[in-house]
Every structure is written in structure tokens, then in C-alpha cells.
Amino acid sequence: MNDRRTIDLALIGIGTGNPDHLTRAAEAAMRAADLILLPRKGAARSDLIDLRRAICANVLADTRRVVEFDLPSRDAEGDYLDAVDRWHDAIAAIWAREIATHLPEGGRLALLVWGDPSLYDSTIRIARRLKAGIRLSVIPGITSLQALTAAHAMPLNALAAPVLVTTGRRLRGDGWPPGVDTLAVMLDGHCAFADLPPRGVHIWWGAYLGMPQQAIDAGPLADVAARIVTTRAALRADHGWIMDTYLLRRGEDAR
Known part of the structure; x- marks a missing residue:
């Protein structure tokens, strides 16, 4: 039985934009989630959120568990690594806010990651910034x-x-x-x-x-x-x- 305060966070690799790249393990993890968070990256990148929406619509019988949030921008000035570090802090803070709002008693959260979460992607690093009570799992995907x-x-x-x-x-x-x-x-x-x-x-x-x-x-x-x-x-x-x-x-x- 899942502890009331525990968040089981699944980082799901969804391939490079082709819905056929989605694995059965990825589909199962999406269906098991109590909440799926989708990042919006601005109007110029609306294709990216549209693809995630389409994947959710194809896999899930009920998309009411899907919540979107606005991804903050990374500061282009100053030291690159420092800017990335601050950016990751800001993203983790948004995730924590959404968790507190939608899963206050714990549950299963999923994030859809382009390609594979382990290859030149920082979702795993951001997830580790969250406070205790997070159990992390990674579902691999097709990489670029x-x-x-x-x-x-x-x-x-x-x-x-x-x-x-x-x-x-x-x-x-x-x-x-x-x-x-x-x-x-x-x-x-x-x-x-x-x-x-x-x-x-x-x-x-x-x-x-x-x-x-x-x-x-x-x-x-x-x-x-x-x-x-x-x-x-x-x-x-x-x-x-x-x-x-x-x-x-x-x-x-x-x-």
C-alpha cells in the first residue's frame, strides 16, 4: 500500500515525437499515474505540448488527470552552469507546487520526457531536488x-x-x-x-x-x-x- 505522503514519480521516455515510439511500459506507467504534468514552453514551441497532449489522448481513457504548467525561461546571461542551476531550482519549485495542489495525500505522478530521461536531459536531476517522500522510477525511451x-x-x-x-x-x-x-x-x-x-x-x-x-x-x-x-x-x-x-x-x- 502506498504511504499517504509518498509520491511515486515516474519519468517516462516518450521517444522523439512519433507516437509509435511509445513503449508498452510507458503506456502502462501513464495509465497508472494519478497525475501527469505537461510543460508549456511558449507559443513558439506549441508543437511540443500538442504532441504530448495527443499522446495522452491516445493512451488515456480520462485526461482529467493531465495538468499543464508554464515552464520558466532560463536566464541567458551570466555563467551557463549557474543559470542552469537556478533554472532547475525554479522548475523543481513548480513541480512541488503542483504536487501540493493535486496530490496532497501522495500518489503516482508522471512526467513525459522527450527521448530518454538519461541522455542529455535534466529531468532526473530536477526530480532529485524535490524533498523527501519521492520514489523515483525511470521508463526508458527511444533516443534522438x-x-x-x-x-x-x-x-x-x-x-x-x-x-x-x-x-x-x-x-x-x-x-x-x-x-x-x-x-x-x-x-x-x-x-x-x-x-x-x-x-x-x-x-x-x-x-x-x-x-x-x-x-x-x-x-x-x-x-x-x-x-x-x-x-x-x-x-x-x-x-x-x-x-x-x-x-x-x-x-x-x-x-
Whole structure:
């Protein structure tokens, strides 16, 4: 029996925007929840909340347990990590408020997370900021890297070779990390690949992976970098937002 004061918090990976990415475990966790919280990220990103709403409508017989909240904005000024830390505090405070309002006696709460909660997502970190009485579980989902390699029909790694997952911020600031020939790059809002020495490098890029507006491109970096930058800018202007990722590989196994 669940303790009256305990919140069982399920972080549910929902894939990259395709309702078919939802696993049976994810569907079961959604149906078991007493409350599902959906974040609104502003009018420019209304597609994201609309997809979450559609997933809930498809899975749940009763959507009255679904509550939406406005996600606060992250401060773009000052130190990046400090700004992210304050942002996470603000989000955790909103979750705590919604829990106190809708589950004052405890119960089962669910949050729907793009891709998988464990890969370049901070939902787990935010959940750990909540006070005692939270029992956390994670339901894995299809990641953007899986969707990217599937879209290009390619393996993530070269034969018997490692892969480094990094961010556009790190790639732009530090350059290509030593000792590895394959990079999976997340969260790159400034096309760091375009500033790399392109010789011998191949790129596989994808945006809105798994969604109806999915766009992909690939080729030698020297040939396609400028085209990807132009395509990305046009897509962002059309939709008001963009989520994309890419794989870089250099050397003999670049293709």
C-alpha cells in the first residue's frame, strides 16, 4: 500500500515525437499515474505540448488527470552552469507546487520526457531536488541518437571503435576531443560543426527526428556543412523552434 505522503514519480521516455515510439511500459506507467504534468514552453514551441497532449489522448481513457504548467525561461546571461542551476531550482519549485495542489495525500505522478530521461536531459536531476517522500522510477525511451542512426540506416560506431557523446558548446569551445574518431553531438544551437577543419570528416544530421517534419542530410563535411546550416535556419524560421542532432566521423571509416 502506498504511504499517504509518498509520491511515486515516474519519468517516462516518450521517444522523439512519433507516437509509435511509445513503449508498452510507458503506456502502462501513464495509465497508472494519478497525475501527469505537461510543460508549456511558449507559443513558439506549441508543437511540443500538442504532441504530448495527443499522446495522452491516445493512451488515456480520462485526461482529467493531465495538468499543464508554464515552464520558466532560463536566464541567458551570466555563467551557463549557474543559470542552469537556478533554472532547475525554479522548475523543481513548480513541480512541488503542483504536487501540493493535486496530490496532497501522495500518489503516482508522471512526467513525459522527450527521448530518454538519461541522455542529455535534466529531468532526473530536477526530480532529485524535490524533498523527501519521492520514489523515483525511470521508463526508458527511444533516443534522438537511435532515431538519427535509424533515419540514416547506419550503425552508431565504426567497427570496434568508441563513440563520444558531447555538446555543441563543448565542441565549439574545445575542438575535436583527442583519442576518438566518432562524435555524437547534442544541443548544438550554433552549428559548431561548421567551424571544424572539414578534411576527412563525414556528417550525418537530422532535425525533428521521428516527427512528420523530419529532415536529414549527410555527406562529407566540406560538401554539406553550409547546406545544413542554411536548411537548419530555414526550418527554425518556419517552425519557431528546432531540435536536431548529428554524428561526426573522421578517418578511413568516415563512411
